Amino acid sequence: MYLSSADRTPVGGAGIARDIETLSSMGVRSCLAVTAVTVQTHDSVTDILHLQPGLVADQMRAAISRASRRSERGRGRDDRGGRER
Numbered sequence: 001m002y003l004s005s006a007d008r009t010p011v012g013g014a015g016i017a018r019d020i021e022t023l024s025s026m027g028v029r030s031c032l033a034v035t036a037v038t039v040q041t042h043d044s045v046t047d048i049l050h051l052q053p054g055l056v057a058d059q060m061r062a063a064i065s066r067a068s069r070r071s072e073r074g075r076g077r078d079d080r081g082g083r084e085r
Helices: 015-025 053-074
Strands: 002-008 030-040 045-050
Touching: 002 015, 002 053, 015 030, 030 053
Parallel strands: 002 030
Antiparallel strands: 030 045
C-alpha cells in the first residue's frame, strides 16, 4: 500500500492521477490525499487552490485507516487471495 499526497491536475500529466496510474502499473495498491487543485494546461498554470492542511491530514488519516482495515481482512491469505496452506 502506498499513500500518495499530491495535487489534482486537469491534464493528468502529473499529480495524483499520474501517481495512481504509475503505481497501478506496478501492481501496487494506492490511497491518496489531495493537497491542491490546479487550473492548468500542459503549457501553463493559471490558478492553484491549496487545500487547508487540516483537511489534507484528515484525508491521510482516513486513507490509512481504510488501508489498515483492508490489511487486517487480508491476513491469512496468500498472494492469489486464497487461504494459506
